[in-house]
Amino acid sequence: MYHLNQALSGIKRAGFMSAACVIIMTCSLLILGIFLLATANLREVLRFAHEKVEIVVFLEDDISRATADSLMTEVESIPFIESTRHVDPASAMERLKQEFGNRSHILESLESNPLPASLEITLKPQYRLRQRVEGVAERLVQLRGVEDVSYGRGWIAVLEKVVRVFAVVDIVIGLVVGIAALVTVSYTVRLTLYARREMIKVLKLVGATDFFVMAPFLLEGLLHGAASIALSLVLLYLGYSAIDTRIPQAVFMPLGMLIFFIVFGLAVAVLGSLVSLRVFLGEKE
């Protein structure tokens, strides 16, 4: 309680500097938070894309019923496959017409149905990874009666790459923001330390341990950190809410990321205070 009172009185004394520290830290954390949010949402898009991954096996035009049946049996025997659906050319055309909607009359002019019969294959959820899909597709294309295999390889690979780049950017931004916040807290605490140097001298003189001297300043850093985290999270949530009305699929930080964000902010704040204290107390020895 004594240390907390001292920390609060330190913040009150530092006044403007404390406010400036919280604002700078909030801005730094906000930048990191924006990138984390972007990463979380890209991951969500990727997860959604993986969920929707489907392999379409186009069958040869002149495939016999017997070959088609044996192909179907062979495909169903492959592990990782959740379901297989046969789509004959007539159903495929019907589906296309529905997709064309009121422009479906364009298709009426076709003399014959150019669409091939196909098998639509869904993998079990845990196997809907690009490498796994590629493996299954390569296997399917070898089978007799198969004309071609499609699974939207291009854009999933691009999306995965973007998510990887964002993860690296997060680390870089985290480092830059971490250093900026650390320096800010460190200087604020140093100013408080300087303002209270007489108190520190007296405390050391009358037998206070380093921990006793340091505790209020560490708490002060921690309070700056907590205030900045709370402020930046509120701002991030407001921003997220505004986006959420337009893109309902948008997500806020998942729990793990949120915990990382909070721990990161607090750690930077405490470390910033500790750096100043070590320098200050070291000078006084």
Next chain:
Amino acid sequence: MLLEFRNVSKKFKGGTVALEKINLSIDKGEFVFLTGSSGAGKTTLLKLIYLDQIPSEGEVSIGDYVSSDINKKDIAMLRRKVGVVFQEFKLLADLTAFENVVLPLRAAGKKDSEIRKRVNSVLYSVGLSSKRHQFPPKLSGGEQQRVAIARAMALRPSILLADEPTGNLDPDTAAQIFELLLDINRGGTSVLVATHDVQNAARLKKRLIVLDKGRVIEDGIKEGGTEEDGGAEPCIT
């Protein structure tokens, strides 16, 4: 033996020798004056006792603590056994007399009820009960020194070190402070006073250690010194 210097020298960067080959000891309950001209090494000697400085050679032992084998935490513990007062009082201006005296007790982790009781008692013993809620700038020099003494005595130290405690005070107030130090000594606490005030030292007939250029040149009880002769008689060792 409460305090012992064994072959202690203190050299500063640049080669300045503040103290050289000091050998002395102070017993429990002793009252000792430490005198010498400016720069003789009085303050350095006191700083070596509360380990604000570490000897360059030799060692200082204070109770169970030895300067050559002590860590930072033990230095903090040692300072709870050694009270220190200064010429310039070193009180915190934004804390009341009461709050200034609270500091060592708080640092030692005492409970609130004990702190209140102890601070009231120690302020009473220095005659400042009625001014306990005054801030130092509102107190006279003598009163500020009493608060500083109360703070130094709050944890009931084994020894009280006073570095020129009357240097900023008029003669009457200085005499009162010396009386207070004698009272503390009568209570069983050892007292070591660094002072230029040889007259008071002689008048009180206490052990006197004289330093000159970092060496002890006299150590004994000063006999026959009076205010008139300035206490010029040599020490009997």
